[in-house]
Amino acid sequence: MLPNPIFIGTTLFVLGACIGSFLNVVIWRLAYLGQPVTFGGKTAGLSMSWPPSHCPNCHTAIPWYLNIPVLAWLWLRGRCATCHEKIPVRYLLVELATGLSFAGLYLAYFHSGWSQPLGLGGTKFPHIIAAVFSVGAGHQRFHGIFDGGITLALDLILIAVLFAASGIDADWYEIPTALTHLLLAAALLASLFGLQPGLPAVNPAGIGGRMALGGTAGLLVSLGLLWSGVLPRSFSQVVPAAPDTDTTENYAHGPRRTIAPMPGPKKTWPSVVGALLILLMVAAGWLWASGPSAALIMLIAAMLLFLLGVLPRSNEAADETQQVLEESAAPSARREIVKELLFLVPPAALAAVAAFIPLSLPHAVWLQRALGVLLGMLFGGALIWLTRILGTLAFNQVAMGLGDVHLMAAIGAVVGTRLILPIFFMAPLLGLLWAIVLKFMGKRNVLPYGPWLSMAAILSLLIGWPIEHWYLLKIFAASAAPVANPMHWPGTP
Numbered sequence: 495m496l497p498n499p500i501f502i503g504t505t506l507f508v509l510g511a512c513i514g515s516f517l518n519v520v521i522w523r524l525a526y527l528g529q530p531v532t533f534g535g536k537t538a539g540l541s542m543s544w545p546p547s548h549c550p551n552c553h554t555a556i557p558w559y560l561n562i563p564v565l566a567w568l569w570l571r572g573r574c575a576t577c578h579e580k581i582p583v584r585y586l587l588v589e590l591a592t593g594l595s596f597a598g599l600y601l602a603y604f605h606s607g608w609s610q611p612l613g614l615g616g617t618k619f620p621h622i623i624a625a626v627f628s629v630g631a632g633h634q635r636f637h638g639i640f641d642g643g644i645t646l647a648l649d650l651i652l653i654a655v656l657f658a659a660s661g662i663d664a665d666w667y668e669i670p671t672a673l674t675h676l677l678l679a680a681a682l683l684a685s686l687f688g689l690q691p692g693l694p695a696v697n698p699a700g701i702g703g704r705m706a707l708g709g710t711a712g713l714l715v716s717l718g719l720l721w722s723g724v725l726p727r728s729f730s731q732v733v734p735a736a737p738d739t740d741t742t743e744n745y746a747h748g749p750r751r752t753i754a755p756m757p758g759p760k761k762t763w764p765s766v767v768g769a770l771l772i773l774l775m776v777a778a779g780w781l782w783a784s785g786p787s788a789a790l791i792m793l794i795a796a797m798l799l800f801l802l803g804v805l806p807r808s809n810e811a812a813d814e815t816q817q818v819l820e821e822s823a824a825p826s827a828r829r830e831i832v833k834e835l836l837f838l839v840p841p842a843a844l845a846a847v848a849a850f851i852p853l854s855l856p857h858a859v860w861l862q863r864a865l866g867v868l869l870g871m872l873f874g875g876a877l878i879w880l881t882r883i884l885g886t887l888a889f890n891q892v893a894m895g896l897g898d899v900h901l902m903a904a905i906g907a908v909v910g911t912r913l914i915l916p917i918f919f920m921a922p923l924l925g926l927l928w929a930i931v932l933k934f935m936g937k938r939n940v941l942p943y944g945p946w947l948s949m950a951a952i953l954s955l956l957i958g959w960p961i962e963h964w965y966l967l968k969i970f971a972a973s974a975a976p977v978a979n980p981m982h983w984p985g986t987p
């Protein structure tokens with residue numbers, strides 16, 4: 495028995511909009527946490543809850559009813575009630591995007607007839623299109639709140655964290671590890687709830703389970719060696735302070751506080767028109783497309799709203815960012831990146847050794863899940879880290895941030911190893927599409943990579959399995975025995 499889709503969908507939209515409102519605060523404040531701030535005659539360190547939300551221009555505190563997500567911005571028509579200073583349209587767009595993505599994912603999982611398209615025969619490309627849009631969809635993806643509730647909850651946390659990380663990465667060229675660790679903790683916590691459809695699990699006695707254990711042990715060894723100073727830290731020289739600040743920063747973490755955050759687009763009306771068009775697309779989807787396509791369109795619309803609110807910046811701001819990035823570029827990236835290779839030796843070695851040692855681990859359900867989480871974390875992190883190292887060795891220029899490594903590790907922990915390659919290949923394609931959009935808007939493109947990994951990860955929740963199934967068929971076409979349905983563990987309907 496499923497509850498009323500409109501009631502739950504609306505509830506999740508409202509919940510998502512409230513969380514989006516909080517994400518705006520996270521994006522704005524996380525990089526400044528602890529900095530002394532004076533407000534209302536009191537000076538203290540900035541926290542998520544202090545000072546209370548107020549207009550940065552006239553410092554008037556904002557009463558709760560003018561803080562209601564989406565509605566307050568529309569009611570005030572994007573201006574402060576007291577001094578009429580513009581409130582960035584980003585606030586509205588991030589709230590809308592989070593609400594829409596929450597409702598969209600719920601409808602996709604429980605009410606759209608989104609089928610699990612495994613078992614489609616053939617190896618031809620059109621099959622993936624059929625699979626993605628679930629033409630002739632049969633059964634629901636999940637069958638009830640006990641079948642998919644934990645998966646939905648964890649995936650909603652994933653979306654919220656990815657939105658926050660993308661927003662901060664867009665503003666600061668940095669992804670706080672507080673966010674990625676939170677995601678990792680949530681993924682491990684969810685493994686206590688037993689097997690869940692769509693969430694990773696591996697056989698503890700199999701090679702994957704053993705490598706997860708060995709790799710994690712090696713990771714802990716490396717971290718211990720790093721903290722005790724045996725392993726050198728890469729990019730640890732301190733760069734001279736930028737002219738307008740007196741903070742010195744470790745440039746491995748990006749030129750923090752030297753790039754002024756750009757709270758989204760400057761002009762409001764083009765974004766509002768864009769948002770209306772995107773919402774029309776959602777309405778058209780529900781009116782004319784099939785259930786699964788409508789749910790997919792809803793999720794894509796949410797991502798477009800988010801990108802519209804967070805990513806565009808003025809050409810002057812882009813130039814400034816480019817300049818700061820160039821000034822803070824490491825002079826000897828190749829030599830520095832070799833230090834990171836050292837860090838990777840213990841995990842790789844222990845994972846390889848463990849692969850050959852027959853272990854008799856208990857077949858407990860929580861262990862299957864926890865090892866699946868760890869294996870996803872290791873695979874996701876390693877893939878981006880190796881890309882970073884190889885890219886840096888090739889071009890003597892830092893290719894990808896360590897923040898991206900943390901981010902992909904956390905994503906891998908939630909979605910598992912099998913969705914990592916689809917995400918890895920989708921991310922640059924999405925980045926390229928956005929670059930083309932920016933070209934049409936006549937804007938410069940200086941963007942970090944985190945948002946693209948994030949958007950690919952969100953998209954993979956719906957289309958990752960068909961893509962993964964398609965390339966598995968491509969690669970192993972000859973031996974394409976029916977793949978066990980990863981969405982439904984034995985015992986679930």
Ligand SMILES: [Zn+2]
Nearest residue numbers: 549552574577
């Ligand atoms: Zn004001």
